[in-house]
Amino acid sequence: MRQISTLEYLSMSKARRAWFKFSSFILNIPRAIGRWFRNLPHKFGAFFGKIGGWFAGLFDALRYGNWKTRMSALILGFGCFAYHQIGRGLLYLLYEIIFVLFMVFFGAKYIAKLGTLGDVAQVRDPDTDLVLIEGDNSFSILLYSMLTIAVIVFTLIIWVKSIKDAYNNQLGYSIAQRAASAKDDVGQLLNHKFHLTILAFPSLTLVVFTIVPLMFMILVAFTNYNRNTIPPANLFTWVGFDNFAAVLTGQAKGLSGAQDASRWSYTFWRILGWTMEWAVLATFTNLFLGMIVALIINKKSIKLKKFWRTCLVTVVAVPQFVSLLLVSKMLNNAGIFNSILFSLGLPTVDWLHESASLAKFMIVVVNLWVGVPHTVLTCTGILMNIPDDLYEAAKIDGANPVKMFSKITLPYMMFVLGPSLITTFVGNINNFNLIFLLTGGSTGIADSRLATQAGDLDLLITWLYKLTVNGQQYDVASVIGILIFIVVAFFSLIVYSRIGSVKNEEDFQ
Amino acid sequence: MKYLKTSKKSAKGAIIDSFIYLLLAIISIIWVFPFVYLILCSLRGESGGMVTYLWPKQITFDNFIYLFKGDFLTWYLNTLIIAIVVSIINTLITLLTAYALSRMRFNGRQALMKFMLILGMFPGFLGMICIYYLLNAMGMINSSLSIVGLMLVYVSGTMMGYYVSKGFFDTISRSLDEAAMIDGASRAKIFFSIILPLSKPIIIQTLLGAFVGPWGDYMMANYIVGRGGTDFKTAAIGLYQMVDTLPEISENFTQFCAGGVVVSLLPIIMFFFMQRFYVAGVTGGSVKG
Structure with a gap:
């Protein structure tokens, strides 16, 4: 875009000023988008830096902690029991038991088959139509794998938290001789940690009914899940970017849809x-x-x-x-x-x-x-x-x-x-x-x-x-859904990169 | 001379005003006409879908009576229960989320807000197949629990709609919180006894929005209860299916209109009484004048 001086701008007629403003807005859009993408590595850097910092705290705790702290990495809540935080320790321990049971009896068998989405097809008796071999259900495998991954991520957070708790207890014990009691904990949940209390239930419904289904459907865009491959009678499997190629360019090898x-x-x-x-x-x-x-x-x-x-x-x-x-x-x-x-x-x-x-x-x-x-x-x-x-x-x-x-x-x-x-x-x-x-x-x-x-x-x-x-036609539908997201994100990006109201939320006060 | 000028000016103003009144009258007629037609059709005694005249030859309440003898009452009650429960839960969730994001500073707050912004750009219907499967696994499809399933669908994404309420809370001075905190109030206490009483417009706007959403929803409800038994349908699905095909239109059109009148009654009354708050709420979050 042409740079002009203030004097030059002031000497324009009104119509030309308006035109100048309008054209510079339009011409700035690619630049704003470019700037956003150029900043992307920084943003990612900051994001990973934060996560790194979070893990660094974990390594500090494991390195400098005493045996009670280190024991917490295996038995969640051990560090709490050792410092007389019975209530909190019990909760951690209970969570660990539930998690192990969940993984052994539910999660593991689905995660194991995520790579192929199942390879044992269902077999029915051709005469009586009774199911002889149950076979794998690709839908359940994909869906429950997503659910299990969500649970694993949550468990990771709890695990790090428990070790840090134990380490804090150890440090606090040597200074003040007293760790926070169960009563303190409950009080905190209504005060400085009120956000945990009020965001817990909405977040749970958000994860189960919005995030897990979305992850599932995004992955379905890379499979051949359509009316010809409906589980449990059939298996569907990964097809890579074939669906995207079909929808965007009209060229696809493996698309099993009825039409070209x-x-x-x-x-x-x-x-x-x-x-x-x-x-x-x-x-x-x-x-x-x-x-x-x-x-x-x-x-x-x-x-x-x-x-x-x-x-x-x-x-x-x-x-x-x-x-x-x-x-x-x-x-x-x-x-x-x-x-x-x-x-x-x-x-x-x-x-x-x-x-x-x-x-x-x-x-x-x-x-x-x-x-x-x-x-x-x-x-x-x-x-x-x-x-x-x-x-x-x-x-x-x-x-x-x-x-x-x-x-x-x-x-x-x-x-x-x-x-x-x-x-x-x-x-x-x-x-x-x-x-x-x-x-x-x-x-x-x-x-x-x-x-x-x-x-x-x-x-x-x-x-x-x-x-x-x-x-x-779930495979194509998912591709369309992702493309809608891209279109909407594109337009939102233009606006969010141009207006500062998102950034300066503290200005109103 | 001066008098002449003002009278001339007001005469010109009166002409403009009368033009505007005429324009407003035409606009109002255009906007209200379909609803007048709806009411007239619902009172029409002659059967048959479309007729070539406006005013019914025979006025009766038979359509309403016939409607309530059928399944409509069940549909209506289903919708009412869902809308009431969902509006209360959603308002609580929205306001609490907005409060947490507006007032509390915790780790991951910015990340959470950005994450929800991105999440909101996906079309909400995309995850429906999966939700259907999950609800089916919980026994909430085509059973008496399907109302609960539908409620879960409406509640699930609510957290993402915190923007307007947060904008409103941001404008309430933070020194109120600080004063209360010095007096020893907890965050929970501050929210329930200081912030909520100050937020009447936004509470009413959120309640209204959360009520009207499930009340008129077709897309989600059709996928969850549309193919199930007639006892589990909502009013929107039931009425849509009454006039889905051409022969159905000619058979059921007047009853559809009667159903439309009954369904519209409650939201109209609510809007009428809450319009003042609604107008204030729509702009309250965005204007810092």
């Missing part, structure tokens, strides 16, 4: 294009119309503000499956809109099924109907928050309403709404409800170039949904 790989890639790029187009259109139309409506409702001389707002807010309150299903039936060929057109003597239109471009236009319009009230609510809150003295000062200086709007209202609103734009944008990329409930993801016009389960109105998220629920 080029259809996957054609469908993916087409749906990605429409997803982006939709997200941009939906976000900006919503923002502009929402701001205009909010401004006219909040105009000082307008009465019945609450009434107008309530009219709009009804859409927010009614569940989307009711409002969107209703609108989709109203837009039907025999729906009420066409009835009105017909009775007026006008030609009827099959809004959502006639052509893809008309259906896309209608989707954006219906999205305005659903989304504008949200924007109006937010904008109303912002408008009420603009300090009145700004306007009074402007009035004294002789500013006209247009000037006040462009110099106070608009910058203020954009300042607050700017960061939330990206949230809306990402929300629109993943807007399942609108596309699925309104159109089912397709106009119904057959297109042989599209892969299974994909329709011409599908977003990536609805295609993912259909691939999972109807198509049982």
